[in-house]
Amino acid sequence: MKQTWRWFGPKDLVSIDDVAQAGATGIVTALHHIPTGDVWSKEEIAERQRVIAHMKDGRPSGLAWDVVESLPVSEDIKKQTGNWRTHIANYRESLGNLADAGIEVICYNFMPILDWTRTDLAWRLPNGGTCMRFDLTDFAAFDLHILERPGAAEEYDKALKDAAGKRFAEMDDAHRSQLLRNLVFGLPGAAENFSLEDVRTHLAEYAAISEDQLRANLVTFLEEVVPTAEKLGLRLCCHPDDPPVPLLGLPRIMSTEAHYKAVMDAVNSPASGITLCSGSLGARPDNDLPGMMERLGDRVHFLHLRNVKRESDEIFGSFYEAEHLGGDTDMVALVEAVLHEEARRKAAGRTDWSLPFRPDHGQDILDDLGRSAQPGYPSIGRLKGLAELRGIIAALSPRITAET
Structure with a gap:
C-alpha cells in the first residue's frame, strides 16, 4: 500500500517539509487555482511537480505527485447544460497532459453542488x-x-x-x-x-434532475472520457457522496455498493474505477466496507482511510470524524481486504498492484489547534492516523504474504 498525503498546494499551512517528516511517500494534490472546466496545461502541471519535489531550503523532498484529487467535473457536465461539451473536451486534454507528466491515478466526484457537507468544522x-x-x-x-x-x-x-x-x-x-x-x-x-x-x-x-438522470449524465461523461483514459493508461476513480444520503433535495448516485456497481457495469473498463472512502461510505450503517473492498476491489484505484462515529443506527443521521481506529468501520478488516486484493493483483501480474491510500481527515490535536489548516486536514491528526494505519499494515502483511 502506497502511503500518500493530500496537499492543497503552496498555500497549504501543512508544508511539503511536514509531509516528508510524516513519512508519506507520495502526494495527492490538484491545481485548485485553475477554474473548473479549463485545461490543466503542461506548464502548470510541471510547476506543481517541481514544488512538490523540493523542501523549503531547496533540498529534494523525495516526494512526487502520485494521485490527482481532484480533476473537477464541472456543474455544466453534471447537468449537461451550458458549456458541458467544451468542458469534456478540456477534460480529455487535461488527462493527456497529466499522462505526459507520468501521473496515472485521477480522482473525481459527481456530487451536485456540494463536494462535502458538515455542520461543524471544529x-x-x-x-x-x-x-x-x-x-x-x-x-x-x-x-x-x-x-x-x-x-x-x-x-x-x-x-x-x-x-x-x-x-x-x-x-x-x-x-x-x-x-x-x-x-x-x-x-x-x-x-x-x-x-x-x-x-x-x-x-x-437541479430541481428537474432526478437520480436516474444524474446517473445517466455520469455514464455519458464516462463514455466520453474513459476511452481517452484507456488509451493513455490512466485510472479514473470516482469518490463517493459525502455524506452518502440525499441532501437539500439533491440526487445522490454514489452512496452505496449498488450505486457503484451500476456505474461500473454501465462503463465496464479497468480505466473507470472507484475511490473507496471509508469515511464517506462509513457514515451509512448499511455500507459494509471490508465486503465492498472484497467484491469491488478489482476496480478500486485509490483509498481514503478514515473513520466516523455514527450517533444513531439510522441511514440518515448525525456523525463525527473519529480517530482512524476509533469509529464504526472495522479498519483492521478493511486493510486486510486491501492487502488481499494487492496480493491477487500481484499474482496476476498487474502493474497497479500497489494501491495508493491516504490518511483521510484527522482530528485537530496538539499544535494543530493553533495552525488553522484546511478543515479536516491537520498535520498531527493525520500523522497519528497514518502511524496507526502503518501499524495495521505491518502486522498483517507477513501473514498475507505467507498465505500467497
Missing part, C-alpha cells in the same frame, strides 16, 4: 481536540428555517422538525451565520462568499 472533543461533525438537527434547522427550501418539510419526520425548530430558536444571529459558512465550505472555492441566494440558485438548477 467540534470540541472530550480530550480538548476538535473534529468535523454532521449534526442532523442543525442541518434540518438550516434547511427548514434559514434556507427555507421549498418542500423541505416533507423530507423530515415530525420529531426531527420539532427538534430543528427548537434548535433554530436557540441560535443567535452569529450561530446562524456560522452554520451557513460551515455548510457552504463544501462549495469549491466558495466558503467565504456564497450567500443564501447563491445556494438557492444552485439548488433550483
Whole structure:
C-alpha cells in the first residue's frame, strides 16, 4: 500500500517539509487555482511537480505527485447544460497532459453542488481536540428555517422538525451565520462568499434532475472520457457522496455498493474505477466496507482511510470524524481486504498492484489547534492516523504474504 498525503498546494499551512517528516511517500494534490472546466496545461502541471519535489531550503523532498484529487467535473457536465461539451473536451486534454507528466491515478466526484457537507468544522472533543461533525438537527434547522427550501418539510419526520425548530430558536444571529459558512465550505472555492441566494440558485438548477438522470449524465461523461483514459493508461476513480444520503433535495448516485456497481457495469473498463472512502461510505450503517473492498476491489484505484462515529443506527443521521481506529468501520478488516486484493493483483501480474491510500481527515490535536489548516486536514491528526494505519499494515502483511 502506497502511503500518500493530500496537499492543497503552496498555500497549504501543512508544508511539503511536514509531509516528508510524516513519512508519506507520495502526494495527492490538484491545481485548485485553475477554474473548473479549463485545461490543466503542461506548464502548470510541471510547476506543481517541481514544488512538490523540493523542501523549503531547496533540498529534494523525495516526494512526487502520485494521485490527482481532484480533476473537477464541472456543474455544466453534471447537468449537461451550458458549456458541458467544451468542458469534456478540456477534460480529455487535461488527462493527456497529466499522462505526459507520468501521473496515472485521477480522482473525481459527481456530487451536485456540494463536494462535502458538515455542520461543524471544529467540534470540541472530550480530550480538548476538535473534529468535523454532521449534526442532523442543525442541518434540518438550516434547511427548514434559514434556507427555507421549498418542500423541505416533507423530507423530515415530525420529531426531527420539532427538534430543528427548537434548535433554530436557540441560535443567535452569529450561530446562524456560522452554520451557513460551515455548510457552504463544501462549495469549491466558495466558503467565504456564497450567500443564501447563491445556494438557492444552485439548488433550483437541479430541481428537474432526478437520480436516474444524474446517473445517466455520469455514464455519458464516462463514455466520453474513459476511452481517452484507456488509451493513455490512466485510472479514473470516482469518490463517493459525502455524506452518502440525499441532501437539500439533491440526487445522490454514489452512496452505496449498488450505486457503484451500476456505474461500473454501465462503463465496464479497468480505466473507470472507484475511490473507496471509508469515511464517506462509513457514515451509512448499511455500507459494509471490508465486503465492498472484497467484491469491488478489482476496480478500486485509490483509498481514503478514515473513520466516523455514527450517533444513531439510522441511514440518515448525525456523525463525527473519529480517530482512524476509533469509529464504526472495522479498519483492521478493511486493510486486510486491501492487502488481499494487492496480493491477487500481484499474482496476476498487474502493474497497479500497489494501491495508493491516504490518511483521510484527522482530528485537530496538539499544535494543530493553533495552525488553522484546511478543515479536516491537520498535520498531527493525520500523522497519528497514518502511524496507526502503518501499524495495521505491518502486522498483517507477513501473514498475507505467507498465505500467497
